[in-house]
Amino acid sequence: MRTTTEPSTEAPGVLETAALLREVTAGLIASDDFDAALDRLVRTVRDAMPGVTWCGVTVVRAGAPPSVAGSEPRLDDLDDVRHGPDGPAMVAIRSREMVWSADLRTETRWRPWTDRALALGVRGVLAVPVDVDDHVVGSINLYAREPGVLTASQQLTAMLLAEHAGLLLGAVRDRSRLAGPADHPDEVRTAGQVIDQAVGVIMTQRGCPATEAMRVLRSASATLAIPLRDVAERLVTSVARRRDT
Structure with missing residues (x-):
């Protein structure tokens, strides 16, 4: 700039x-x-x-x-x-x-x-x-x-x-x-929560601030050509599975 x-x-x-x-x-x-x-x-x-x-x-x-x-x-x-x-x-x-x-x-x-x-x-x-x-x-x-x-x-x-x-x-x-029309408020809240969880995972893994974690998440979404929520869900699920094992 x-x-x-x-x-x-x-x-x-x-x-x-x-x-x-x-x-x-x-x-x-x-x-x-x-x-x-x-x-x-x-x-x-x-x-x-x-x-x-x-x-x-x-x-x-x-x-x-x-x-x-x-x-x-x-x-x-x-x-x-x-x-x-x-x-x-x-x-x-x-x-x-x-x-x-x-x-x-x-x-x-x-x-x-x-x-x-x-x-x-x-x-x-x-x-x-x-x-x-x-x-x-x-x-x-x-x-x-x-x-x-x-x-x-x-x-x-x-x-x-x-x-x-x-x-x-x-x-x-x-x-x-991702939220779309507010016909299903529970789904709206879930979308925001899963993205926040994924941001928290990246912050923990990389020791980076929230903005950098969000940048990583959005970059992955663009690279994989899949919605941000799907990327977040995959990351959160992957971490949960590793903890379970």
């Missing part, structure tokens, strides 16, 4: 970044509702990421209307694709590059988006593209009430966040597709 900003030697706080990713994982790993996962994501980021006053997500899906989620409903307008390509979120989605403005009071891009943002009390913005799967892309949009607080540290953290969130949201999409 490229960035439109100048390089910096400033490093993000390792503990703070780890805590943020842990919170995001805890909020999304068991979800099978994509829109609910977006709502949980923006609230978690708003509360856990230093310097961020509000958080929004803009999502563009093939064959479906775009989605917007925001930690503050009155700011949803800033993430809305109805305003066309003139705004940080859509620029980030279209260019696949991070978009940053530390102080919107001196910003000359994205008019009249900037005017709306300033009127709502936003002084800084950082939009980072996120890839969910082949059919869904989006942007995580971070907003600050004060100018100059979205720094190089937040940029690096946002890049890690986007990669992490993309994997988790992809898993949510997988579980949602």
